[in-house]
Amino acid sequence: MDIADTRKCNVWNLKRLADFFGADQAILESYYQEILEDVSFLQEINNRLKTVRQEFGFTKGIFNRESVDSADWFAFERVLLYVLVRHFRPRAVLETGVYYGGNTAFLLAALERNGLGKLVSIDLPDSTIRTTQEGTAARHPLVGETEFYEPKMKPGFIVPEYLKKHWEFVEGDSISTIPTRAEKFDLYLHDSDHSMDFLTAEAEAAWPKLAQDAVVVVDDIDWSNGFFALCVSKKLCPVLFTDNGKDNLRVRTGLVKLDHPRNLDPAFVG
Ligand SMILES: C[S@@+](CC[C@H](N)C(=O)[O-])C[C@H]1O[C@@H](n2cnc3c(N)ncnc32)[C@H](O)[C@@H]1O
Numbered sequence: 329m330d331i332a333d334t335r336k337c338n339v340w341n342l343k344r345l346a347d348f349f350g351a352d353q354a355i356l357e358s359y360y361q362e363i364l365e366d367v368s369f370l371q372e373i374n375n376r377l378k379t380v381r382q383e384f385g386f387t388k389g390i391f392n393r394e395s396v397d398s399a400d401w402f403a404f405e406r407v408l409l410y411v412l413v414r415h416f417r418p419r420a421v422l423e424t425g426v427y428y429g430g431n432t433a434f435l436l437a438a439l440e441r442n443g444l445g446k447l448v449s450i451d452l453p454d455s456t457i458r459t460t461q462e463g464t465a466a467r468h469p470l471v472g473e474t475e476f477y478e479p480k481m482k483p484g485f486i487v488p489e490y491l492k493k494h495w496e497f498v499e500g501d502s503i504s505t506i507p508t509r510a511e512k513f514d515l516y517l518h519d520s521d522h523s524m525d526f527l528t529a530e531a532e533a534a535w536p537k538l539a540q541d542a543v544v545v546v547d548d549i550d551w552s553n554g555f556f557a558l559c560v561s562k563k564l565c566p567v568l569f570t571d572n573g574k575d576n577l578r579v580r581t582g583l584v585k586l587d588h589p590r591n592l593d594p595a596f597v598g
Pocket residue numbers: 424425426427428429430431432450451452453457475483500501502503519520521
């Protein structure tokens with residue numbers, strides 16, 4: 329699929345997001361346009377791609393490109409996160425699972441544009457990931473070695489330096505770290521361990537820390553039934569998004585809003 333079709337998929341997904349929130353589609357699209365036109369962001373991302381390739385010889389995924397000419401080379405989830413942060417202007421965002429920091433970079437770019445709010449991200453150091461495959465919950469078999477990187481590289485190695493002022497990175501296990509946080513989070517992104525047991529336990533840890541009207545985004549919902557089990561147990565009506573088609577069009581991202589009127593819709597609750 330070429331980049332023009334990818335863009336059409338992103339716009340289509342944003343239309344569904346606007347429908348879900350009863351928001352103005354044109355406004356959501358204007359945030360998308362904003363990140364597409366953010367020259368400094370793209371330039372700094374390209375600097376990071378180059379530096380990481382040269383310093384560490386890391387060439388997985390997007391790092392095998394010399395450079396990218398558009399934010400559209402990233403998955404739709406990044407656009408979604410950017411638009412959500414611009415639209416809801418959260419004071420505190422929680423992210424679990426950073427890896428190279430694709431999501432992190434887009435979240436921080438939106439916080440920078442808002443001029444308000446902070447991001448707390450939690451991830452294990454690579455050495456722990458390598459040695460605790462049998463950790464708190466068995467990791468999903470699809471993970472394999474895809475997330476391994478040089479031990480001297482820190483999670484978030486694509487994140488531009490100028491965005492880090494809005495960022496607190498916490499090295500540790502999400503399930504044990506989240507309960508120690510004092511914030512009420514307006515947006516929670518799960519992108520750590522997608523196994524059903526782990527997602528269930530992480531969401532339980534996160535729930536008391538969420539604002540009443542928080543938005544929850546879950547990545548790779550097709551890896552287990554964890555997201556759907558969460559929606560059932562918390563009585564939440566979800567909206568689901570496909571990726572934007574560069575690799576495939578699988579349904580990948582789930583979103584709920586804790587105070588969404590549809591959560592009470594008898595047709596949904598039954
Ligand atoms: C799919 S990757 C995240 C990708 C990332 N969000 C991005 O946009 O580039 C999953 C990450 O979850 C982290 N992870 C796995 N188990 C974890 C745990 N118990 N606590 C915190 N992070 C964990 C891994 O170290 C890995 O970096």
